[in-house]
Amino acid sequence: MTIDDTHVSRRGPPAVAGADTSEFSAGPRNSWEMVDEGWGRRAADFASLSEPGNCREYVAVHHRLGVGTGDLLVDVACGSGLAIELARARGAVCAGIDASQRLVAVARDRNPHADIRVGDMAALPWDDETFDVATSFRGIWGTTPEAVDEIHRVLLPGGRVGLTVWGHIKKSPGAWALAPFRMAAPARVENQAAMVSLGRPGVGEDLLARRGFVDIERVDVPFVWEFADPETFARTLASTGPAYEAIQNVGEAAFNEAAIELARARVRDGLPLRAEIAVVGYLARNRTRPERRLDERDGLPERT
Numbered sequence: 001m002t003i004d005d006t007h008v009s010r011r012g013p014p015a016v017a018g019a020d021t022s023e024f025s026a027g028p029r030n031s032w033e034m035v036d037e038g039w040g041r042r043a044a045d046f047a048s049l050s051e052p053g054n055c056r057e058y059v060a061v062h063h064r065l066g067v068g069t070g071d072l073l074v075d076v077a078c079g080s081g082l083a084i085e086l087a088r089a090r091g092a093v094c095a096g097i098d099a100s101q102r103l104v105a106v107a108r109d110r111n112p113h114a115d116i117r118v119g120d121m122a123a124l125p126w127d128d129e130t131f132d133v134a135t136s137f138r139g140i141w142g143t144t145p146e147a148v149d150e151i152h153r154v155l156l157p158g159g160r161v162g163l164t165v166w167g168h169i170k171k172s173p174g175a176w177a178l179a180p181f182r183m184a185a186p187a188r189v190e191n192q193a194a195m196v197s198l199g200r201p202g203v204g205e206d207l208l209a210r211r212g213f214v215d216i217e218r219v220d221v222p223f224v225w226e227f228a229d230p231e232t233f234a235r236t237l238a239s240t241g242p243a244y245e246a247i248q249n250v251g252e253a254a255f256n257e258a259a260i261e262l263a264r265a266r267v268r269d270g271l272p273l274r275a276e277i278a279v280v281g282y283l284a285r286n287r288t289r290p291e292r293r294l295d296e297r298d299g300l301p302e303r304t
């Protein structure tokens with residue numbers, strides 16, 4: 001097996017129904033197709049304009065988790081697969097899953113030998129105790145706790161997990177860059193707030209502890225988006241799922257116009273537009289299997 005020539009075991013075909021839990025997704029009654037409609041409709045823009053802006057986050061979390069040769073890693077809600085590519089560059093053998101088939105097509109293009117599935121993070125298509133490391137970069141939210149159970153299930157005992165979520169957005173210098181998402185319908189904006197609740201102090205720690213994780217650590221994760229100009233900012237933002245919700249509400253032209261106007265006020269001579277946003281990382285370990293007593297091993301009868 002070459003370093004990423006893996007097709008890790010599966011417990012069945014990927015489950016695809018009910019994949020309605022994306023960041024700022026359109027809510028519980030939405031179908032699987034709606035996730036791809038929002039996140040996948042501009043897959044090439046997302047992959048080449050938006051995802052590279054997250055590189056600091058990926059590098060920092062991989063570093064903190066000590067990702068390297070010998071690790072079998074799964075990235076949950078992997079988007080267009082840049083984090084997987086960077087984990088492979090550190091020597092890990094990788095798998096990934098995302099609800100958007102068009103983002104998965106890019107992820108596979110970037111990582112041709114990795115095991116990347118289209119599916120629902122609430123029903124991961126891998127066996128129990130498969131992976132050494134699981135990551136999810138702003139893919140799991142307060143509204144999707146079942147994905148944490150699934151990560152717990154597919155991680156080996158003692159396996160490492162790193163999840164990121166938005167931190168205190170309003171206090172972030174780059175909060176302006178997320179403001180256009182609030183042009184979505186009020187119910188969608190409320191859902192956004194419920195999702196980001198996982199970033200509040202204590203909330204993620206509690207969720208992970210209740211799901212059987214130990215050695216839980218909350219860390220600040222570096223995160224900066226940069227854009228060449230206001231037009232590029234608007235185009236980049238429009239490629240994301242939450243922008244789709246805003247565009248559905250106000251129309252593409254109004255969304256672009258508002259985003260460009262917002263960014264114009266931030267232009268700095270000779271420098272890129274810069275949006276530094278608070279991102280919280282939760283690092284933890286799966287509980288190790290309790291030590292079996294010596295006389296339980298190898299089927300030896302218990303001594304009296």
Ligand SMILES: C[S@@+](CC[C@H](N)C(=O)[O-])C[C@H]1O[C@@H](n2cnc3c(N)ncnc32)[C@H](O)[C@@H]1O
Binds near residue numbers: 020022035054076119
């Ligand atoms: C904020 S993006 C993060 C993508 C990627 N991790 C990154 O760093 O750019 C959220 C991702 O979650 C995916 N997603 C939403 N609901 C999902 C589900 N139920 N199962 C798997 N992926 C899902 C979306 O398609 C999208 O790629």
